[in-house]
Amino acid sequence: MPLVYVHGIANRQDSNGYEAKSDLRDRLFQQFILPVIGDPQKAEIHSPYWGGEAGKLRWNGSSFASTFGPAGRTLGAEDELGLALQAAATEDSTDPDRILLTIARRDLADVVDVLSSVGPDPTEALARDLAAAASTLTAYVKRREAAVPDERDGVRYPWLVDVDDDVDLLDRLLTEATPPGQRQRFLGPGDVVRDWLSQARLRLRRGVAVVRGAPVTATAGLLRLPIPGLMADMVGDIFAYLGQRGHVGAPGPIIERVMERLDAAARERAPHRRLTVIAHSLGGVIAYDLLSHYRPDLVVDHLVTVGSQVGLFAEMGLFPAVHHTLPSAAQPRIDPPPNIRHWINVIDRADPLAFRAEPIFRRVVDYRYPSGAAWAHGAYLRQPFFHERLAGCLARAML
Structure with missing residues (x-):
């Protein structure tokens, strides 16, 4: 088909x-x-x-607002994006080392999807391992949801109670989700899947820092450039x-x-x-x-x-x-x-x-x-x- x-x-x-x-x-x-x-x-x-x-783009994007540098002519003293980010930065920020853990305690499936969204673009060689890891993690979550349909804290994923931070979470998630015979593939030294997930975690951590606590003048450019x-x-x-x-x-x-x-x-x-x-x-x-x-x-x-x-x-x-x-x-x-x-x-x-x-x-x-x-x-x-x-x-x- x-x-x-x-x-x-x-x-x-x-x-x-x-x-x-x-x-x-x-x-x-x-x-x-x-x-x-x-x-x-x-x-x-x-x-x-x-x-x-x-x-x-016949002029290679020269019309983009981002090409108008800070020295250009201005009709206002403030940057509206900077003001919005400044307001966001005043909010209480979460522990940057426990962002994923906070999500996991609500729904572990969201952790898998968030990491997949923020992780770096894979190489062609890595795509096969990432797809296999995605299948393994997804199957594990579905098995636990079927086994414990009415989730209560510490019941569906008992090991989650002992996890201290996001680094520990990734290690335990891979260990619990991967069958013993396949653990060498995902848990071996220098494993590419674990490394990719760690990079995704760091990207998420930096993203939260950008919105919550980084200097407004720096973040304005970071958020605007891709748009x-x-x-x-x-x-x-x-x-x-x-x-x-x-x-x-x-x-x-x-x-x-x-x-x-x-x-x-x-x-x-x-x-x-x-x-x-x-x-x-x-x-x-x-x-x-x-x-x-x-x-x-x-x-x-x-x-x-x-x-x-x-x-x-x-x-x-x-x-x-x-x-x-x-x-x-x-x-x-x-x-x-x-x-x-x-x-x-x-x-x-x-x-x-x-x-x-x-x-x-x-x-x-x-x-x-x-x-x-x-x-x-x-x-x-x-x-x-x-x-x-x-x-x-x-x-x-x-x-």
Whole structure:
């Protein structure tokens, strides 16, 4: 059973970490999603890359506000971001060596996902071990939840009572979660998984320090720098897609790239087997547009839109397949095309780029997923429990 993944905004093959992040995402698909929808050893993951056809910065980002240095002309004496951070810094800060421990005592699953979100981009060589570790940790948490469904302090994870700090927590978590025969893989000297988790812990610690206690003038630059490039990519990708999507019979380059891989996946589908499409961010818009307007003949059994803007685009009348008279008293919601047999839409309410679909479309179910990440839009597909919970949702839909 083939799986097609359609990426979202700000994906560029020439950027640092693109290949490694893609490899880790696909390995998490193999660990969690493919066993539910098909044979992980035989199913191919199709990942059409359309970022090369999207927005490009001809002046290399010279329009970004971050290029306007402190010596530039100003109309105000204070930086509004600095004032906000200064207010945040006055709040009581938590013990920086017990951040994860505080989270673990509420829900250990959140520790696994938080570390997955804040950890450094893996190398391609590391992606396999990280995916295996994610599977091991996730399985351990699920076993304990099943064994002790009504959690009480110290019952589900008795060893947690004796943990003193975050360093101790990581060691005990790996020890408890890993079967004895596999411990050498994750607990040996110089182990790459343990080292990666330690780096993730330090990143989380520094992030809290930045917001809570670091000098305002330093933190303003740290928090602002990633935003202009991301916003430029987002706006550029949307404009590039809308401006060149073409029409039926002569689709634009982005639609054409995604369509080629969807067609290839459909050809691979054996009789009575299902085709699943997972689409993130603007990829969800592209997938819906393609299936509703360009290729209504292409049947997809499961469409999963994640952190996507499909609902917003529909409200703004940007889909050719959505009639301009909707909504109406006779039809308060849009009928999805019949070739999309099952559709779920996942949003993190902390994700500013995620929009609901269920109030706009019939036969669509919205699911909330709280990533707990500072930048929620990029967190979904890095978190093992997102994959685990999505796999469970797809399994129920196939019954």
